[in-house]
Amino acid sequence: MSNPMTVIVIFGVTGDLTRRKLIPSLFRNFVKARLPRELKIVGVGRREWTDETLIDHAYDALREFSGADIDGAAWNCFKATLSYCKVNLPQPATYQNLKHHLDCLDDGSCNRLYYLSIAPEFYEDVVTNLGRLDMARENGGWRRIVIEKPFGYDLNSAHSLNEAVHSVFDESQVYRIDHYLGKETAQNILFMRFANTIFEPIWNRSHISNVQVTVAETVDVGTRAGYYDNSGVMRDMVQNHLLQLLSLIAMEPPSSFDGNALRNEKVKVLQATRPVRLCDTVRAQYDGYCRADGVAPDSTTPTYAAVRLFIDNWRWKDIPFYLRSGKALRSKTTQVNIQFKRPPNSIFELAASGDLSRNMLSICIQPDEGMHMTIQAKIPDQQIAKTVDMELHYEDAFVADNLPDAYERLLLDAINGDAALFIRSDEIESAWQIVDPIIEGWERDPAAPPMQSYPVGSWGPGAADDLLDREEHIWRVSCFEHGA
Ligand code: BG6
Numbered sequence: 001m002s003n004p005m006t007v008i009v010i011f012g013v014t015g016d017l018t019r020r021k022l023i024p025s026l027f028r029n030f031v032k033a034r035l036p037r038e039l040k041i042v043g044v045g046r047r048e049w050t051d052e053t054l055i056d057h058a059y060d061a062l063r064e065f066s067g068a069d070i071d072g073a074a075w076n077c078f079k080a081t082l083s084y085c086k087v088n089l090p091q092p093a094t095y096q097n098l099k100h101h102l103d104c105l106d107d108g109s110c111n112r113l114y115y116l117s118i119a120p121e122f123y124e125d126v127v128t129n130l131g132r133l134d135m136a137r138e139n140g141g142w143r144r145i146v147i148e149k150p151f152g153y154d155l156n157s158a159h160s161l162n163e164a165v166h167s168v169f170d171e172s173q174v175y176r177i178d179h180y181l182g183k184e185t186a187q188n189i190l191f192m193r194f195a196n197t198i199f200e201p202i203w204n205r206s207h208i209s210n211v212q213v214t215v216a217e218t219v220d221v222g223t224r225a226g227y228y229d230n231s232g233v234m235r236d237m238v239q240n241h242l243l244q245l246l247s248l249i250a251m252e253p254p255s256s257f258d259g260n261a262l263r264n265e266k267v268k269v270l271q272a273t274r275p276v277r278l279c280d281t282v283r284a285q286y287d288g289y290c291r292a293d294g295v296a297p298d299s300t301t302p303t304y305a306a307v308r309l310f311i312d313n314w315r316w317k318d319i320p321f322y323l324r325s326g327k328a329l330r331s332k333t334t335q336v337n338i339q340f341k342r343p344p345n346s347i348f349e350l351a352a353s354g355d356l357s358r359n360m361l362s363i364c365i366q367p368d369e370g371m372h373m374t375i376q377a378k379i380p381d382q383q384i385a386k387t388v389d390m391e392l393h394y395e396d397a398f399v400a401d402n403l404p405d406a407y408e409r410l411l412l413d414a415i416n417g418d419a420a421l422f423i424r425s426d427e428i429e430s431a432w433q434i435v436d437p438i439i440e441g442w443e444r445d446p447a448a449p450p451m452q453s454y455p456v457g458s459w460g461p462g463a464a465d466d467l468l469d470r471e472e473h474i475w476r477v478s479c480f481e482h483g484a
Pocket of ligand 1: 149217236237334
């Protein structure tokens, strides 16, 4: 029997994400022969495009973003999979076009992946209309839906969106994306923790002093003010990317790599997170944010946040987890730094003044992907200890290829039905439960810490350093000089 056809339907095919990420990632998977042999890709948009327009658009996207020469033979086969269908998302009648288009491609028993790469206000329209035309029902082939972030604007809206999605798709058919989970080094957190024996025995409050997650960006709000000024850093970054990294670091070992086993443990971390006190938060705007195109001149949207939180369980009770993220900062870097406790007693002289340093394990998610571990070593010919670095750079250890883009992995996993790196409905709601009170407190509570400002190209406001200083901790950025 021949393989069933797989049809990937991209809603929002004319958009930026499709051009930058989806088309290049699909093509790279295609070249690596990882996609199903019988494949069709249907681009959905509201513009008056033809199949040829889509093909030209896809070729331009590859030239601009694929990062490699385009293999001519592969392209010829790939372009034969592409077709375009016009749908006006809020208009139910136009979904008939899509149904007809898809019915002409196969006999209905194919597999279908619906990918929502569209503005979030249309998620519900698309889901409802797919349901209305019975396009989510599995009769022979599977039906899956991939939903981009942001998933909801707060807990209430995320909950109603979950309800709308569940009225058409079963949770097992739903793949909510957080592209940070597709990053190789984010996945490596799991390999590091659970494919080695040396870390797990010390991965707890007895040995770890504090954990820091930094997601720093050099870009400013750019052309995205329309979206960003309504969202801010808590919704844009902390609710999803930072809390996901946190749960990978803090979760208990799952019994297998199965999607639900893994997500059961991640969700427990979020649910065990103690409500964050406003005095454990810092919010700030980079200088000039309110003058950016599309930003309200009196905007109170934070472009930077730092948060100290605690996970109330046996492993982590009272160990601070510090999260920070911001735009227009000095370096683009995402890393997790785990600081261990100091040796209880020092019998050595030190190269620098102070106590013996804490060992620190840094996981560099990007760029310069790798791991660093600081240890104390003896300076040759002297009885003095000095901090030195043990390093693993992905580039040196795995020379063969460039690291695949996160979307390459995630698209493949969705096609293969592996939901481990996607967010489950309870996870998304638990994450909102953590950030909602902070955002509300900032907006309404007169006792909330005031908005700070920070210079473009700095490491953020001084108040974020003070947050750690209370316990004599200090932000560590090991892959880069921390110039603060
Ligand atoms: C997105 C945010 O989810 O992640 C953007 O909406 C942010 O504001 C981006 O710039 C960062 O992703 P990456 O992969 O470049 O770190």
